[in-house]
Amino acid sequence: YRTSIILAVFTTVLSIGSLIFAKHPALHSLALVALIGMFSVIIITSTLYPFWFRLLITNRAKKGLSPITFRLFVNSVLSFLYYGLGGLIFSIFGSIFAKNSKGKTLDLIKLIMAKFLISVLHTNPFVKKRLIKNPNEDFSKPAVIIANHTSFLDTLALAMANHKIIYLVNDWVYNSPIFGRMVRALGFYPVSQGIENGLDQLKEKVAQRYSLVVFPEAERSYTNDVKRFHKGAFYIAEEFGLDVVPVYIHGNSEVLPKGDFIIYDGAITVKIGERIHKDDLNFGKTYSERTKKINSYFREEFSKLRNELEDENYFKKKLFLSFLYKDTEVVKEIKNDFNKNKSVYFELNKHLPKDGNILHIANDYGQKDILLTLQQASRRIFGFIVDPEKREVAKHSYIVKQRKIKYINDFSEINKEIDTVLISADSFDLRHLKELPKKIIFICEENFSLEHENYTLEFGSASIKIYRHT
Structure with missing residues (x-):
């Protein structure tokens, strides 16, 4: 982005800056103001913007801390100043x-x-x-x-x-x-x-x-x-x-x-x-x-x-904050998904072990994994996201550093015994898994039936179906 800004400044200086040599006072003043403004833009964009970006986003993500807004920063500083x-x-x-x-x-x-x-x-x-x-x-x-x-x-x-x-x-x-x-x-x-x-x-x-x-x-x-x-x-x-x-x-x-x-x-x-x-x-x-x-x-x-x-909206703000500075389309999809399925995710939490090892096969941006580990911090989730681009977005969430979430490219990367397989991606073939766990849960709309002689339906609703090994 710096190259784009420098080129824009350079072209502006060439066009308007040349008027600095004009004899007419008004034209000379216009050029002078333009040059001061352009050089100010270079200084601000190369120092102030990167400073705030590192302070509010990148440095915090490296430490496993949430992205923040300027309003949150100001409120916190004022509160601590008052306390201090x-x-x-x-x-x-x-x-x-x-x-x-x-x-x-x-x-x-x-x-x-x-x-x-x-x-x-x-x-x-x-x-x-x-x-x-x-x-x-x-x-x-x-x-x-x-x-x-x-x-x-x-x-x-x-x-x-x-x-x-x-x-x-x-x-x-x-x-x-x-x-x-x-x-x-x-x-x-x-x-x-x-x-x-x-x-x-x-x-x-x-x-x-x-x-x-x-x-x-x-x-x-x-x-x-x-x-x-x-x-x-x-x-x-x-x-x-x-x-x-x-x-x-x-x-x-x-x-x-x-x-x-x-x-x-x-x-x-x-x-x-x-x-x-x-x-x-x-x-x-x-x-x-x-x-x-x-x-x-x-x-x-x-x-x-x-x-x-803690109701279905309790972790809403924390979830949205974790995707605060992502692409607009990503944020929009996550918000729509949460608003549509928050009651399903809240119900799902009750059917998962508090400290179990879960393999989650999904095609989202990791928002379900964030909710499940915010609800119970002891859970360990191995996430396989079908879309590689979405998987990369999920990997860079600060929650991944805080909680036991590991995103995998292949099922061979799983190094723990899996208690539960959670499937939210459409049309996943279970034959890709070498071993099936005791419990398999579906929370997607299409892939709702499991025809396997060793599994019986333990719980069923409009959005969740749970099968247990017999």
Whole structure:
């Protein structure tokens, strides 16, 4: 494109630029303005445009991050500026008052701090905020509050639930030049110093009726899957004789994913769960047993929350963003396909294993694979797209770097045992496959019948048919 621009500028300079030698002032001025404009075009197109293109598109795709719009970029910068400046002011001035405060004064400072954190979330009007309260929980009795951790925004979201809390934080939070002083003044505890070394300090806070907040996964997850819990939170609960209150944070993995600084359009939901009493033996007797059983219970409850909140349009914006700067015809086809078949894809998700190996034979741009792995991050998909050009477009999606998606040119490239074959391409001959899996699913309109003596119809609808090996 640069060559085209230079040639256009060169021809313009030759035609209009020659008037720079004219004796008439008006013609001379016209030529001068034209020359300045042309040279400005060269400078802008060779520096500014490539800079923004690399910043917003190519560099992000290499890192497995979504393409973004200028509006998303501006909104995110403004939100972080507000948070950074506010955090710095609180750290400088608020820490002076918080350091020696006790009782109601300290409680008031924490309330103001919580309101500020919540206000940061409200700086972006394109992100909806919702708190699902528990009528049985008012946090009047101290507890260990556990929450899933996927985003930088989780700490802000928890402020919606309760302000009378003490966080157990990582070193980068505790030593932050922006809000580190305030964090230390409020009594937050750095987990790197060891839980055992901080028992006296934490016990003092519990005696002041503060609850302790722990992210038992220990680090942020790249997906909305709940990872394995560490034992620290449950060790504290056992040592202090505290109940455990689960708080479920939904949406932050999509609004501000780990490793990104862009705040995407979406919705953040915080749900306060049922208190798990210290004497409830259903979750085990020792903190080791409770760690495993509460981890399993948390996953089940979070899965239920996902089912309530994630409808057929939930990943729509994320899907469209992944094809943001593709050709107009590609974007149009993807949008038409989604709007026409979104209920089919939503239903399909229920019939596929959460962590299975799937061979998908398609003739699209990879949009179905994106939806299926956004719905369940543990899925591994081998995609065979019939059209080579469409296959190349699918390969360059940023989601391919984030999720377990591999596009193949030949079936010999499959290096895992396939659980399910998903067919959305028309007229595919199954004889091309050396081995058939236990389950075969058709979601295309024409190729709906499977005549094989070892397979029977397990489920059938207007758009989906599932056959299982007998």
